[in-house]
Amino acid sequence: MSDNVADLGEFGLIAAIAARMPQTRHVVVGPGDDAAVVNAPDRRVVASTDLLVEGNHFRRDWSSGYDVGRRAAASNLADVVAMGAKPTALLVGLGCPADLPTEWALRMADGFREEGEILGVSVAGGDVVRSSSVIVSVTALGDLDGRPPVLRAGARPGDVVAIAGRLGWAAAGLAVLSRGFRSPRVLVEAQRRPEVPYEAGLAAPGAGATAMCDVSDGLLADLGHIAEASGVAVDVDTSALAVPDEMRDPARALGADPMVWILTGGEDHALVATFPSDAVLPSGWRAIGTVGDGSGVTVDGAAYDRDAGHDHFRVP
Amino acid sequence: MSDNVADLGEFGLIAAIAARMPQTRHVVVGPGDDAAVVNAPDRRVVASTDLLVEGNHFRRDWSSGYDVGRRAAASNLADVVAMGAKPTALLVGLGCPADLPTEWALRMADGFREEGEILGVSVAGGDVVRSSSVIVSVTALGDLDGRPPVLRAGARPGDVVAIAGRLGWAAAGLAVLSRGFRSPRVLVEAQRRPEVPYEAGLAAPGAGATAMCDVSDGLLADLGHIAEASGVAVDVDTSALAVPDEMRDPARALGADPMVWILTGGEDHALVATFPSDAVLPSGWRAIGTVGDGSGVTVDGAAYDRDAGHDHFRVP
Numbered sequence: 001m002s003d004n005v006a007d008l009g010e011f012g013l014i015a016a017i018a019a020r021m022p023q024t025r026h027v028v029v030g031p032g033d034d035a036a037v038v039n040a041p042d043r044r045v046v047a048s049t050d051l052l053v054e055g056n057h058f059r060r061d062w063s064s065g066y067d068v069g070r071r072a073a074a075s076n077l078a079d080v081v082a083m084g085a086k087p088t089a090l091l092v093g094l095g096c097p098a099d100l101p102t103e104w105a106l107r108m109a110d111g112f113r114e115e116g117e118i119l120g121v122s123v124a125g126g127d128v129v130r131s132s133s134v135i136v137s138v139t140a141l142g143d144l145d146g147r148p149p150v151l152r153a154g155a156r157p158g159d160v161v162a163i164a165g166r167l168g169w170a171a172a173g174l175a176v177l178s179r180g181f182r183s184p185r186v187l188v189e190a191q192r193r194p195e196v197p198y199e200a201g202l203a204a205p206g207a208g209a210t211a212m213c214d215v216s217d218g219l220l221a222d223l224g225h226i227a228e229a230s231g232v233a234v235d236v237d238t239s240a241l242a243v244p245d246e247m248r249d250p251a252r253a254l255g256a257d258p259m260v261w262i263l264t265g266g267e268d269h270a271l272v273a274t275f276p277s278d279a280v281l282p283s284g285w286r287a288i289g290t291v292g293d294g295s296g297v298t299v300d301g302a303a304y305d306r307d308a309g310h311d312h313f314r315v316p
Numbered sequence: 317m318s319d320n321v322a323d324l325g326e327f328g329l330i331a332a333i334a335a336r337m338p339q340t341r342h343v344v345v346g347p348g349d350d351a352a353v354v355n356a357p358d359r360r361v362v363a364s365t366d367l368l369v370e371g372n373h374f375r376r377d378w379s380s381g382y383d384v385g386r387r388a389a390a391s392n393l394a395d396v397v398a399m400g401a402k403p404t405a406l407l408v409g410l411g412c413p414a415d416l417p418t419e420w421a422l423r424m425a426d427g428f429r430e431e432g433e434i435l436g437v438s439v440a441g442g443d444v445v446r447s448s449s450v451i452v453s454v455t456a457l458g459d460l461d462g463r464p465p466v467l468r469a470g471a472r473p474g475d476v477v478a479i480a481g482r483l484g485w486a487a488a489g490l491a492v493l494s495r496g497f498r499s500p501r502v503l504v505e506a507q508r509r510p511e512v513p514y515e516a517g518l519a520a521p522g523a524g525a526t527a528m529c530d531v532s533d534g535l536l537a538d539l540g541h542i543a544e545a546s547g548v549a550v551d552v553d554t555s556a557l558a559v560p561d562e563m564r565d566p567a568r569a570l571g572a573d574p575m576v577w578i579l580t581g582g583e584d585h586a587l588v589a590t591f592p593s594d595a596v597l598p599s600g601w602r603a604i605g606t607v608g609d610g611s612g613v614t615v616d617g618a619a620y621d622r623d624a625g626h627d628h629f630r631v632p
Binding site for chain 2: 028029032033034035036037038039040041042043044045046047050051052053056057078079080083085089091092094095125127131135137141142144149152213214229
């Protein structure tokens with residue numbers, strides 16, 4: 001039995017991971033050659049890449065290998081969906097210390113596989129290297145199926161701002177874990193593993209979405225990206241952002257304002273989009289604001305006075 | 317002036333890097349949205365990903381940011397070319413400590429740009445995160461232009477084995493650097509920055525290459541991959557592998573056998589391929605062996621008695 005990845009060796013680990021990764025119909029050539037070959041029927045391919053680093057994006061005492069695999073896959077699949085594309089494949093790089101338990105790496109592979117299965121997507125290739133802490137790089141590919149990509153730059157004055165998915169849950173979970181608690185479980189789970197609103201995202205282009213973005217830096221920060229790219233102003237109506245019951249008790253216990261989690265928390269991988277005012281929002285979307293002339297993001301018509309988002313080099 | 321990446325911030329660093337990255341005609345949507353959109357005229361996309369970790373794949377006291385960018389781009393572009401495809405775009409993830417000099421990151425971007433320019437390829441997207449040491453993840457995309465991919469599994473008994481590019485130069489450079497020397501400069505440079513035989517690689521499919529592989533684990537190890545995938549035996553003829561003059565003096569000084577560097581050294585990103593015996597080898601390729609019935613790799617008809625390749629978890 002191979003207890004850690006050094007016992008198994010680089011090629012043994014790759015083989016063990018690949019054995020857990022059945023390939024989908026999108027994949028022409030899977031793991032084991034110099035590169036993967038993936039179908040791109042649209043003649044354009046959408047491609048997004050992320051790096052996740054132990055101690056910054058996850059902690060092994062808080063998240064299992066399975067959780068990290070789910071999260072890493074989800075964050076990239078959400079990016080592809082946010083472009084208006086349907087994901088087709090994942091590529092994964094794993095850096096790990098020689099004493100990483102083999103089970104951790106294999107469970108991470110399971111997480112990738114199961115998150116991918118939601119969308120019919122497999123890990124078509126990757127790389128395994130040695131590093132002092134665990135590092136996961138992910139690239140997701142996707143297909144536009146003949147449609148133009150949904151950019152951040154397409155919002156127009158008069159549009160409705162809508163979100164799909166959860167906001168602030170991961171931030172609340174992180175706040176709970178950071179104070180040494182392990183509950184409420186639903187918030188801690190949200191921090192470990194986002195629930196990306198894939199179906200809602202896939203329905204957005206057909207419903208006329210003019211702009212779309214994955215909420216990874218926090219709602220206000222990511223709406224700021226849309227406002228800037230589109231040359232418009234965005235106002236968020238907090239009365240449309242109900243504070244979930246699950247957040248009330250921990251917010252009180254931690255002396256926190258749950259609306260800050262909702263407005264500025266990243267890592268839930270919700271989707272935010274703009275739609276023409278007469279559009280029928282697809283299932284899973286709810287209106288939370290409006291697009292106007294001008295620039296910047298306001299909350300209930302006023303400037304927001306708290307730190308509005310996440311900068312990886314300026315962690316509070 | 318922003319002396320280190322924390323002064324500039326995540327978004328400032330991304331903007332500064334993107335400003336140095338003009339996009340090519342392959343790129344429909346470049347950096348700045350949730351994902352890149354890249355042309356894939358063949359309706360299939362070739363995709364390869366690698367992770368490079370400071371202290372394992374490079375050392376900042378030995379390699380500049382520029383060198384690391386060149387090397388990281390080259391290693392992935394070589395993988396795409398080894399599939400018989402023409403590279404179309406790169407995606408890059410950079411993990412760096414807050415005190416990384418901004419200049420280092422920008423010079424790395426220059427390295428990516430200049431290596432890409434050899435093939436008309438740009439960095440279409442990426443990610444920047446904080447990490448305790450420098451980490452670079454790279455994904456290269458490519459197009460098959462209507463041809464089948466050149467797999468590792470296509471070698472047939474009777475084929476000729478040929479190589480393009482340099483073998484053992486990076487290993488010799490590493491041996492020199494490891495003993496505290498900085499010369500011969502040509503070997504040290506080879507360790508810092510591979511010279512990938514892109515043109516020869518791009519010509520291989522048209523000349524009938526039956527199998528092809530990027531030499532990253534060492535010639536014998538990578539020929540082992542071809543032999544195993546193809547179900548054939550490979551014999552290497554060392555009389556066709558001349559020891560370059562540049563290696564003779566350092567080999568003597570270090571008490572090393574230069575043929576070991578040539579047969580087992582990785583990281584030069586040479587290409588090894590098999591061709592039908594009656595093929596006319598394109599410019600840049602030279603015959604170094606033959607394919608036969610059986611299994612495994614022999615050298616001059618005999619088993620090779622030294623460690624034949626590189627395993628990232630079992631570094632000598």
